[in-house]
Amino acid sequence: MFDFRFYEIWREPEYIDRLLHGCLVSIELSTAGGILGMILGLVLVSAQGKSSPKLLSGFAQGYIETVRNTPFIVQLFFVAFGLPQLLHYRWSFEASALLAMTLNFSAYFAEVVRAGISSIPTGQIEAAGSLCLTKRQIFLDIVLPQALCNVYPSLTSQFVFLFLTTGLISEIGVEDLTWAGRFVADRNFRDFEVFIVLTVLYVAIVFGYKAIFNALNRYAFPWRSIR
């Protein structure tokens, strides 16, 4: 019979501190990466519009394909170790992680939103055009809000996925939740208990995110429930 010894974790105040700090780092980085990635993603979406220059939309498309077809860990190493060598400038591991997550999320975000945009019936665009709205106004006032509403569930799960990939940033030494778990397990050798605790923490945080997303959904898309 396996001997569960969870008290090996909370016996040491330092372990608990490390784990809580890890939670905070993971939440902070993924939230910041999510928001920045969303902004960059919207830029990528706009760059792919029908009226934007061929070169720009080609670049955006190439970027999205490159990011979506390479492993996150490769992107992370590229940003953390490759870029500093090229630029002769070194920044913190947290900054590297944030940049990698932003770049990664923006590509997925852009792709999902693009699918949402193509789901908008042409009648909407024609109606807006007949009301003398310009292309830009049609995009911002009519197409984008509906597209975001349509793909909101995919976007939230994409964000949850981003949060879970923060586990990988421990590879470059960012003290996130996974890093904290390994720190504790390396010292008390209670790997099973430690990773059970990590599992519970990750699930709890994701549930927290989902509660926020649900509230945000009701606030941002009040028309959804009655369609």
Place this chain on the structure above:
Amino acid sequence: MFWFCRTAVKGPYRVQKGNDMSETVAAGPAVSIRSMSKWYGDFQVLKNINLTVKFGERVVICGPSGSGKSTLIRCLNRLEVHQDGDIVVNGVELTMDMKKVEAVRREVGMVFQSFNLFPHLTVLQNCVLAQRRALKRSKQEATEVAMRFLTQVRIPEQRDKFPGQLSGGQQQRVAIARALCLEPKIMLFDEPTSALDPEMVNEVLDTMVGMAKTGMTMLCVTHEMGFARQVADRVIFMDAGQIVEQNDPESFFTNPQHERTKAFLGQIL
């Protein structure tokens, strides 16, 4: 006469006009189409269309499906691009120049078969948006104008509902109010009652009859022959991309000239 489609308060962007009717008539026809043709790829949907519509005239266009009647009125605000001939609407020729297209769209309202209300905006927001964007009206003025037209179509109490909460007939009336909010000189209707339950057809037709009484220039694709008899000055019959026959409603229905028209009327009457 134009109390129905002109605002009392006008912003600096609109030229104040004394008498719309006389000036617009003097400016020429509302719509003038000369030997216009349109192709979808190799398929010619519109063949050498010639049509002039005067201001204040109410024209009903009918014909079998695929005859090009929707395409024809969609060309008038450049939702479709014609390839040959010219179209002049309200004195402006439709070309690739977006400035001209916008100038035309500002004066031409359109009502669609499938309503095409913006589902993410409330009824009031649907009516306010284009006024704010295209006419740069203040929020207060836009709201006042919107409420006036919502009252006109008899649903002011639904202002804060979303389109998804309304019946088809109500949605189409909001769509009419939304188009009127830009105070167009010409209204285009693309089968406005075809997507409605039979019970709701009349409430929309009544709204359109009311609009006709105000002297609005109307081009209406519809199969509502009762409506055509009641309000139309002229009925146009189209088949296979051509205008086959046009006449005043009385002669059109009682004494059609062409075999194709007779066959069509025999089917639907």
